[in-house]
Amino acid sequence: MGGSEGGSLAVLTGAGISAESGIATFRGMGGLWNDVPIEEVATPRGFAKDPKRVWEFYEARRRQAGSCRPNAGHAGLARLEEILGPERFTLITQNVDGLHFLAGSKNVLEVHGSLWQVRCTGCGVEREDRTVPFEALPPRCDCGSMLRPAVVWFGEYLPEGVFERAVAAAEACALFLVVGTSAQVEPAASLARIASRAGAEVWEVNPEETPLSAISDRSWRSGAGEVMGEVVLAARSLLGC
Numbered sequence: 001m002g003g004s005e006g007g008s009l010a011v012l013t014g015a016g017i018s019a020e021s022g023i024a025t026f027r028g029m030g031g032l033w034n035d036v037p038i039e040e041v042a043t044p045r046g047f048a049k050d051p052k053r054v055w056e057f058y059e060a061r062r063r064q065a066g067s068c069r070p071n072a073g074h075a076g077l078a079r080l081e082e083i084l085g086p087e088r089f090t091l092i093t094q095n096v097d098g099l100h101f102l103a104g105s106k107n108v109l110e111v112h113g114s115l116w117q118v119r120c121t122g123c124g125v126e127r128e129d130r131t132v133p134f135e136a137l138p139p140r141c142d143c144g145s146m147l148r149p150a151v152v153w154f155g156e157y158l159p160e161g162v163f164e165r166a167v168a169a170a171e172a173c174a175l176f177l178v179v180g181t182s183a184q185v186e187p188a189a190s191l192a193r194i195a196s197r198a199g200a201e202v203w204e205v206n207p208e209e210t211p212l213s214a215i216s217d218r219s220w221r222s223g224a225g226e227v228m229g230e231v232v233l234a235a236r237s238l239l240g241c
Helices: 015-019 044-049 051-066 072-084 099-103 162-172 190-197 224-239
Strands: 009-013 089-093 108-110 113-120 126-128 147-151 175-179 201-205 218-220
Touching: 009 072, 009 162, 009 190, 009 224, 044 051, 051 113, 051 147, 072 089, 072 099, 072 224, 089 162, 108 162, 162 190, 175 190, 175 224, 190 201, 201 224, 218 224
Parallel strands: 009 089, 009 175, 089 108, 175 201, 201 218
Antiparallel strands: 113 126, 113 147
C-alpha cells in the first residue's frame, strides 16, 4: 500500500445507502412477502422447487428498484470517482439495484450480482434485461431454457473473479470507506479488515455501530446522504486531490 497522498480509495457499500433511496432491505419487502422464508425465494433449492414464485419475488424487487433514484450518498461517491479517476477508485457494492451506475459510478464491482442481469439455466448466457414485467414467468432464453436472476443466492459462490478484484483493491488502497453496511455478510465484510492489515485508513459511515467500528479510524454516525459532502472533502484532503 502506498502513502495516503496520491493513494487510491476503495469503497464498500451495503443496503443502508440504498434504503435512503427507498429500496426496502432484503428482508423488508413487505406485503405478500412478509411471511415467506428467504430460503424459498433466494436459494437454488427454492428456485428448483418453484421458479415462478421466485420470479414473482424478483419482479417485485425489480419494480421497486426501477422506481427509485440515486441519493446524495450515491452522487458523492460518483463525484469521488470523477475526481480521482477510475484507476484510483474502486466501488465494491453488495447491492443489486444498480443505483451506483445510475449515479454515474463506473468502476463498480457488484459482488452479489444485479437485478438487471439474467442468466440462462441451460446455455449459461448472461445478459442485461430490464423487462418489467415479463410476459410469462419464468422467462425463457432463446434456447428454450429458463432464465434466472443473475444474483448471488444463499449457498452460491460470488461471481468469478469479482471478489479477487475487490481483495486486490482493498490491499492496495490508502483509504477504505465502508458505507451503509451492517458488516455481517461475509466475505464482503472481511474487506475492511484486509485493507486495515495492509495499512489503509478505514472510515465508516453508518447510523449504528457495526463489527467494523472497532477498527475504523474515523466514523460518521449518520446516513450517507447527510454526510457524504463532508466525507468527500475529508477523503480529498487525505488523498491529496
